Amino acid sequence: MSDIDTVALRRLDMTLLLVFLSMMRHRKAVAVAREMGLTQSAISHALKRLRDAFGDPLFLRQPHGMEPTSVALALEPVVREAVETLDKALKPPAPFEPARAEAIVRIAANDNEIMTMLPPLLARLSDKAPGLRVAVRSLERKAALAALAQGEIDLATGFFWDLPSGFEARSLYGQGYRVVARSGHPLVGQALDLETYCACRHLVVSPSGDLEGIVDDVLAGQGRRRDVAAAVPLFMPALETAATTDLVATLPERLVGIYAHRFGLIVHRPPLSLREIVISAVIHRRNAANPLHRWLVGAFRELFGAS
Numbered sequence: 001m002s003d004i005d006t007v008a009l010r011r012l013d014m015t016l017l018l019v020f021l022s023m024m025r026h027r028k029a030v031a032v033a034r035e036m037g038l039t040q041s042a043i044s045h046a047l048k049r050l051r052d053a054f055g056d057p058l059f060l061r062q063p064h065g066m067e068p069t070s071v072a073l074a075l076e077p078v079v080r081e082a083v084e085t086l087d088k089a090l091k092p093p094a095p096f097e098p099a100r101a102e103a104i105v106r107i108a109a110n111d112n113e114i115m116t117m118l119p120p121l122l123a124r125l126s127d128k129a130p131g132l133r134v135a136v137r138s139l140e141r142k143a144a145l146a147a148l149a150q151g152e153i154d155l156a157t158g159f160f161w162d163l164p165s166g167f168e169a170r171s172l173y174g175q176g177y178r179v180v181a182r183s184g185h186p187l188v189g190q191a192l193d194l195e196t197y198c199a200c201r202h203l204v205v206s207p208s209g210d211l212e213g214i215v216d217d218v219l220a221g222q223g224r225r226r227d228v229a230a231a232v233p234l235f236m237p238a239l240e241t242a243a244t245t246d247l248v249a250t251l252p253e254r255l256v257g258i259y260a261h262r263f264g265l266i267v268h269r270p271p272l273s274l275r276e277i278v279i280s281a282v283i284h285r286r287n288a289a290n291p292l293h294r295w296l297v298g299a300f301r302e303l304f305g306a307s
């Protein structure tokens with residue numbers, strides 16, 4: 001901003017620049033006045049201001065009309081580019097055409113959302129927007145919001161509570177939990193009560209390696225506890241571990257609904273009340289009116305929004 005001559009710029013306005021460009025085309029003040037819907041006196045006043053601003057006569061009166069000076073000829077492409085740039089800035093964004101769009105869409109999600117959302121999203125893009133490529137980063141809540149703020153990603157999905165200002169969230173769906181255990185588990189059969197649940201050894205998913213979570217808080221409120229034997233940072237190894245050991249896991253229900261049968265897992269509702277979590281698509285507010293971002297959020301809501 002320090003290199004911009006604000007004093008000189010304040011001597012100009014858009015009307016002056018439009019008068020200049022019109023005069024370059026028509027070379028006659030009467031034609032410029034007619035085109036712009038102004039009086040000839042107003043055009044004469046505008047030309048005087050332009051001469052003062054640029055320190056040059058700009059147009060010399062000749063029998064055939066107004067002849068531009070060498071300074072005016074040099075200014076014309078620069079002024080035209082400035083006016084066209086401002087004109088583009090004032091126009092609303094062009095409608096997003098997914099079939100013709102080419103861009104890299106950067107998304108942040110944890111592996112739960114990656115496993116449940118990415119395959120149908122890629123199928124949708126392949127069909128509707130084949131020119132969009134997707135780069136996914138595995139980020140938890142705080143890191144995802146920081147990446148949005150820095151412009152490193154376009155959208156984040158997951159469980160976002162107490163969202164700070166500067167972000168916009170669109171709720172996609174709410175989900176609870178399901179308990180999974182291997183087929184033939186020595187304790188878990190056709191039914192699962194709280195006594196059996198607490199008697200099992202458990203596996204938790206925790207990116208930070210914590211051996212306690214929401215389930216343990218609820219159990220503590222009832223004067224109970226469970227035996228957590230291990231914590232893993234990702235959901236895929238949790239599914240594999242539950243399928244090949246006697247550890248049981250309490251996992252998001254949508255993930256379980258998609259993958260439990262692939263791992264041959266027994267599925268039960270938790271024998272205790274756990275709060276539902278809401279999965280959202282989050283963008284930064286600076287992109288709220290961006291056609292690509294709006295279309296992308298719309299695609300997420302169509303694919304994953306509650307019916």
